[in-house]
Amino acid sequence: MSSSNDTSKASDAARRWRRRSNSLLLVLAVGFLVFVAAAGALYYALKPEVLRIAVGPRGSDDHRVIQAMEDAFASESRTIRLSPLATDGAADALALLGAGEVDLAVGRGDLEMPADAQTVATVRKNFVVLWSPSGPAGQSPKRRHPPKIKEIADLAGHRVGVIGRTPANAALLRVILSASGVEPGKVAISHFSTDHIDELARDLTIDAFMAVGPLDSKITSDAIAATARARGEPKFLPIDASEAIALKHPRYESEEIPPSVFNADPAWPDDKVETISVNHLIMARKTLSEATVAAFFRQLFAVRQAIARQVPGAAHITKPDTEKDAELPVHRGAAAVIDGNERTFLDRYGDYFWFALLLLSAIGSAGAWLRRYLNRDDREDNTSHRHSILAMVSRARAAESNQELLALQRDADAIISETLECYDDGAIEEEELTAFGLVLELLRHAIVERRAELQGGTPEPARGGTIRHSLTPRA
Incomplete structure (x- = not known):
């Protein structure tokens, strides 16, 4: 027993x-x-998010700015990284954004935008500069004839040389002509790439010139100086219908070119000139996370000065207009930072905490x-x-x-x-x-x-x- x-x-x-x-x-x-889950959550929270951004063409001002931005983000940021994708132009970059192949794209504001594209930041403001030569260089002032073209209405029957081969510039010129009472079909347009400015200046078949870029653009200043050497002092053509154009086409803005803004000897123009402008923008898909866009926006303006030291054009980067009636809406992530109503950590992830408590x-x-x-x-x-x-x-x-x-x-x-x-x-x-x-x-x-x-x-x-x-x- x-x-x-x-x-x-x-x-x-x-x-x-x-x-x-x-x-x-x-x-x-x-x-x-629990340890693996916590470690995974910590890794995910600390892991930098890589955003693909399309920009083009290769070697352009926009491309150089984005490259400098990529370097600055990699050296000074732990939250967002950039992976640039070079394209043939802004239209191709926006097409990639619309196809969902990239998260961000640099595009011109008057191009066709994807349906879900929203503005994150303004890369630069491009001013339209129109001018005509006064006559052959070296001509005596006493024998100099007044310029054949004094205003936009005089462009009918003449040829305009447009700097830049993007079709957007020719489309913009046609908008200006129509608003100024000129039949666009009566004006011939010749495109010249930015590295053929001397050829543009020597072409005597061209009666007026057009450039679209920032006021401190070296391309615009060099073009004005080259045409002045070859064809005489420039006559700047005001766009008197600028306000009407801005009302009819909200993606354009009525602006003024200040006197003596183009460095030359002498500096031009003599007086302010009425014109219009169009923005180059960083666009994002609407579905891109609000927190991601807010983090990108904060980092961009935190390193903007560092970028500008490498690429002077980065100094033009500005915040977008958050007005509700804007033609291109601002992404909610960027708008939250600009307006100071960005959601806190608990606001964004409070639901996840409750879910985690229920799960536990x-x-x-x-x-x-x-x-x-x-x-x-x-x-x-x-x-x-x-x-x-x-x-x-x-x-x-x-x-x-x-x-x-x-x-x-x-x-x-x-x-x-x-x-x-x-x-x-x-x-x-x-x-x-x-x-x-x-x-x-x-x-x-x-x-x-x-x-x-x-x-x-x-x-x-x-x-x-x-x-x-x-x-x-x-x-």
């Missing part, structure tokens, strides 16, 4: 050890998963269920032990000697020890331990009463005793 009990106890001990090992492995597995709660409930499932044998043993103690109560009341009562007490002590180990392991709850204590108290009274009867005395409440003290949970 003793050998059978020892074998049963050894089997129970081995089973408890396996359960403890399983519980430990479960805790380690959950801890590892669900994981906790699942873990509790799993623990109860793994400890189901211990709970069944605890129930069996209660039944055993109830059976021992009947045996105690029918005991014939103190030796039988002592044997029952030793068996009860063994059961108490095993039960407390299960409690310490978390296999049984405190409520189950309380129920176990009730039947144990019943056994204690039965043993005390039967011992008193065997000794022929009156039973007294037991003070302490093995059974009573053994029920106290161990720390």
